[in-house]
Amino acid sequence: MTSQSAHPVLHGAVLGLGMIGRHHARLLQTSPRVAFAGAVDPVGDRHGTLQDPARLFESIAALLAAGPVDFAVVAVPTEEHLVAVQELTAAGVHVLVEKPLAATEADALAVIAAVEGAGLHGAVGHVERCNPALLELRRRLNAGEIGRPFLIATERIGPFPDRIRDVGVVKDLATHDLDLVRWLGGAPVTQVAAQVQHRMGREHEDVMLATGRLASDVAFNCVVDWLSPTKVRRTRVLGERGMFVADTLNADLAFYANGTVSNEWGAAEQARGVSEGDMTRFALARREPLLVELEAFCDLLQGIEGTGTAVTLREGLETVRCAEAVLRSASTGSAQALEG
Ligand SMILES: NC(=O)c1ccc[n+]([C@@H]2O[C@H](COP(=O)([O-])OP(=O)(O)OC[C@H]3O[C@@H](n4cnc5c(N)ncnc54)[C@H](O)[C@@H]3O)[C@@H](O)[C@H]2O)c1
Structure with missing residues (x-):
């Protein structure tokens, strides 16, 4: 070194x-x-x-x-x-x-x-892996702050950037998400099932809904489109002790802890699983990704x-493979297995 x-x-x-x-x-x-x-x-x-x-x-x-x-x-x-x-x-x-x-x-x-x-x-x-909110989320995840993670959900929606002609939203935009879920979940994608839509009349798809599982048994869900009249870039990781929410447009990270205080008002919620605890918004050094x-x-x-x-190039290859599995799943209507 x-x-x-x-x-x-x-x-x-x-x-x-x-x-x-x-x-x-x-x-x-x-x-x-x-x-x-x-x-x-x-x-x-x-x-x-x-x-x-x-x-x-x-x-x-x-x-x-x-x-x-x-x-x-x-x-x-x-x-x-x-x-x-x-x-x-x-x-x-x-x-x-x-x-x-x-x-x-x-x-x-x-x-x-x-x-x-x-x-x-x-x-x-x-480059999303260099976003300050996601770098900090991953650091806290790996430090065990929410215990075992069990769900990663991403949302990446917004208007269509007219310049993209060669690929659809799956390979262009959703490859951010398909890379992120694996990077955050610490294991490759083993299974994916997806839906796509073609709403703009272009050759390629403009909406993707994908759900799947990682080799680490974490489930994931990604909603990505080029049709929404507002831009959202959100990644949520849910685990045993609470939930992280990263907004990568503004590089914001928040943690919602599971509640530990019991009271009569919340009794009905607790019967359903968790209750609302403290919310912390972290102050981050915002370097340009x-x-x-x-x-x-x-x-x-x-x-x-x-x-x-x-x-690495091999990680990039895995993401392209995963994007192709998403498109196969959408066209065949069946879940696709990937080598973990
Ligand atoms: N990391 C990100 O967040 C991110 C964001 C946008 C785009 N991208 C990726 O970057 C790539 C480019 O996307 P873009 O949105 O900038 O596209 P763009 O159409 O805005 O720009 C592409 C440019 O490449 C030029 N070009 C075409 N063929 C060339 C060649 N053979 N040699 C040199 N220049 C050539 C074009 O004239 C054009 O100016 C795509 O792979 C896209 O997926 C990544």
Whole structure:
């Protein structure tokens, strides 16, 4: 283990200056750990993100010809992840690939083969794992604060972002949830049953309801859509001693304890199981999740033992597999088993 200051800066680039890529570019241009190598986007710098217009390139080949590149953030549309990764890894560039790792299981396996075959590092941008509310929730969960957890429920709803054309809500948005339930529950998904709906007349689905179980016997439920006229990002973990509720839009975390005070007023509720106890809202240090993710990736490249939030390519593959099981379940009407 070495400290950050013992390492030279890393030359980092970004592919795609869209909705998420522009934020990666902002961080690459300001992080003291990174020398910004440039950005590739055939459409240009639409959001005016680049401090130096000369750092915009039309192709990966042009980027690589302009100077050293140690790593690149792949923030192109999901269906194009594989081709970008193959070109980058062939040139010896480490990759932080936006979530989902790829559009299909076959592509995800090919991404892993490209990275591992070249002896490089790769990670997946499941950035919700870097959200302060969820990091703190998981820390408290692992410290046993609610005893044994038995249910994880997520809700991720909101209006349709018109730019997503290549995949539906399951692979785009719900991969956050399918990754989260496993990460929080500490075990892989073993079974999933799902419903989807196509309400907007697009090729891909825009609503997902999925329910399932982890190898740790925790049950989960995820409600995800692109149809709601308000944005909600909520994760609930219920256990023996109470319930955590994380709001990842505002990075808020609250704990609702099971009640211990008995009185006549609550007698009827107690007969049904639990009663209401104290509620605590935690004060959190709210670091920008994308920056936490970038730092974890730099730690990985430099062999620094950090917070351990870099999501492995194999975890990314598991999530893509789970998303495909959700779609299979929705189209066949039967629950799908996954290898735990
Ligand atoms: N982690 C998150 O919370 C999060 C949020 C949004 C998007 N994403 C993921 O990021 C990826 C991009 O999504 P987005 O919403 O930013 O899409 P977007 O459409 O807003 O941006 C994609 C950009 O990539 C560019 N592009 C296309 N092909 C390219 C190529 N071959 N080389 C370089 N640039 C290319 C496009 O011109 C566009 O500017 C998707 O995989 C998506 O799932 C993750």
